[in-house]
Amino acid sequence: MDLLLTVLDLAGTFVFAISGATAAVQQRLDVFGVAVLAFATGTVGGITRDVLIGATPPLAIAEPNYALMTLAAAVVVFFGHRFVDRIQSPVAIFDAAGLSMFAVTGTIRALDYGISPIMAAVMGMVTGIGGGMMRDVLIARMPAVLQPVELYATAALAGSSLTVIGATLDWPFVPTVLCAAGLCFFLRFMALRRGWRLPAPRIGE
């Protein structure tokens, strides 16, 4: 079980780091800026969760594997940025996969630390969306997650909520994890391909 969670967590870190490094290249940052944005995007969600649930030092600080994953992503993007446009769509898919993995692993870790079910679901969502928010704040733009274009955090919350429900009702572990991650991925995928979104308030109409 722990192995499954660790693999999901490291894979999520890698794909988010790819998205951070790509944003850095688009901003024409130097090699260090690319590495910083890769690290921040890949780990800030989990670090925030761990600080909030009192699990310090956070996993991403205590275990060098996380930093190494983001470094690998930075290297891949730095030397492969000419191909970024060509693989744009797969990147969005990987990003959805990262969101799904983090939403589930973050929720389970919060439950392990005794956080209540409702707030554990929120912590799972924070794990999923935190890295991307930090990436956008660092390049001084409004976080994409707040903009009313795509179903993003809601997909994470759906996945983390299903994880909480499964854990509360004692469903078998592996199927629950896979279903919850799959639900998040499905919602995000439909948002990307079919434009699913949430209602926004209408002003001045």
Added chain:
Amino acid sequence: MDLLLTVLDLAGTFVFAISGATAAVQQRLDVFGVAVLAFATGTVGGITRDVLIGATPPLAIAEPNYALMTLAAAVVVFFGHRFVDRIQSPVAIFDAAGLSMFAVTGTIRALDYGISPIMAAVMGMVTGIGGGMMRDVLIARMPAVLQPVELYATAALAGSSLTVIGATLDWPFVPTVLCAAGLCFFLRFMALRRGWRLPAPRIGE
């Protein structure tokens, strides 16, 4: 006593969440963005304080009541945003009330965790202004608290300092809390109605 503090804390959370949700509606965010900004504005001040004084998990994470208060505020604003303009002035008053409550409850909580008097006053101020700063960073504008337009953080610092003085000199609890919150509210109110402000350095004159 604890009941008084809890009521003040939850009331402050609610009114700040109202201001965050209102900013989100003005930015035309979707229903999730409204909920996120309501939660961040209502709880980040207290969460920051708790992380800094070592009280993890923070109250707003450990107790679902805080998240529920911000959710209620988001719902109120999401469905009532057509009336936002009409109640602008009361919102500013509620915001001042929230600032006053958080400055006092944040200071007392820091003292309870063994923080020194000077830094406890700073922590009270951080509790009061943290949520609004996060709200502004998330929508990529310079935090209002830094702009030289209004007496805001200074009012919070006055309230938290009076709380520290009262606690140090063993004044009776309830009157101290009410006087400190009242001082903060009075200063903020005069800034809003009479334009009280601090001096700014003059450049190029």
Added chain:
Amino acid sequence: MDLLLTVLDLAGTFVFAISGATAAVQQRLDVFGVAVLAFATGTVGGITRDVLIGATPPLAIAEPNYALMTLAAAVVVFFGHRFVDRIQSPVAIFDAAGLSMFAVTGTIRALDYGISPIMAAVMGMVTGIGGGMMRDVLIARMPAVLQPVELYATAALAGSSLTVIGATLDWPFVPTVLCAAGLCFFLRFMALRRGWRLPAPRIGE
């Protein structure tokens, strides 16, 4: 030894606070905004490090000396801002000195708390660059550390890495500290005076 580290830490806090207060004056903030930016720039790097390594409450919260240093810097800048242009170059030198001190003290503190060598070097770098990043986020611009203009975080990482190597190989303490800080300062100085920088990816060429 502890005395040396404390002196370096407080001196670094002061010079960074000077840079934060100067940025605040350039943004025409009021006296409180100047004090907030001085405090944030001087202490956020160390506070972030302490929160991440689980050393709460952070030094800068537990010991009022840090806040007093930033207050002193704010007062100096607030009343001396007419001379800011004249001392611009010395300020950049002081800033490089602060970066060097924080990179070393942050690394040693992380090692003291049992962080692994690789991540201790990262924590040293975070201590050095955190304050400046927060300063820039608060005034809603992209952090200077991310912009491909100057060797900055890389200099900090070089200093913190040398500190880790020295600590791992049991080199004598004081020379190691001075050499590591000196390396960071030299790299930053050459970046300022000779334009040393890292390669950036080339797009559309």
